[in-house]
Amino acid sequence: DAGITQSPRHKVTETGTPVTLRCHQTENHRYMYWYRQDPGHGLRLIHYSYGVKDTDKGEVSDGYSVSRSKTEDFLLTLESATSSQTSVYFCAIMGTGANVLTFGAGSRLTVL
Amino acid sequence: TQLLEQSPQFLSIQEGENLTVYCNSSSVFSSLQWYRQEPGEGPVLLVTVVTGGEVKKLKRLTFQFGDARKDSSLHITAAQPGDTGLYLCAETSGSRLTFGEGTQLTVNP
Numbered sequence: 247d248a249g250i251t252q253s254p255r256h257k258v259t260e261t262g263t264p265v266t267l268r269c270h271q272t273e274n275h276r277y278m279y280w281y282r283q284d285p286g287h288g289l290r291l292i293h294y295s296y297g298v299k300d301t302d303k304g305e306v307s308d309g310y311s312v313s314r315s316k317t318e319d320f321l322l323t324l325e326s327a328t329s330s331q332t333s334v335y336f337c338a339i340m341g342t343g344a345n346v347l348t349f350g351a352g353s354r355l356t357v358l
Numbered sequence: 359t360q361l362l363e364q365s366p367q368f369l370s371i372q373e374g375e376n377l378t379v380y381c382n383s384s385s386v387f388s389s390l391q392w393y394r395q396e397p398g399e400g401p402v403l404l405v406t407v408v409t410g411g412e413v414k415k416l417k418r419l420t421f422q423f424g425d426a427r428k429d430s431s432l433h434i435t436a437a438q439p440g441d442t443g444l445y446l447c448a449e450t451s452g453s454r455l456t457f458g459e460g461t462q463l464t465v466n467p
Contacts, residue, residue: 277453286459287459288446288459289446291454291455304454336400344406345389345406345450346406347448349399349400349402351399351400352400
């Protein structure tokens, strides 16, 4: 396995509550990504990081924030979850040289 | 960010049949990747194509990159139930990847 884990794998929460998803890698890769996957929309980039404390927005960043205080961890936070944020969230890492993404197994979030 | 169109969106076939799925854009791809995603898992890279006209084979899978680098196809010969999954194409632009919506393939025994 590529050494990327996501937690929690499943979460049900209520509208308005904060939620944090964690991505942990053991590969020491510089680039880390958060995507969401929804029917009819495919995978859409939320935020990505190109180093400790270096992050940038993707195409669907509204309502999400991220933090990367150390190389191995990339956190995705929903400050106040909404039903439209019900989705499957994937973390990915990019190895050096080939621009290839290795994905985690996903975190399924349901906001009631 | 360029828009990637994949077709068909859904495909259901019988074991042993051949199939082709497509990925198209109105802009030139710098390079293109194909991923396969099985239920409950993240996508896994199948191949990267870079050069216009390039053809790559991976067992029963044949990947082709259009001469103008605006389209790509994935052909599966003698499909098997194990080929069932979501096939995604992705365009690489520096360190960011943009994905198409995917083709959901079901191969029935």
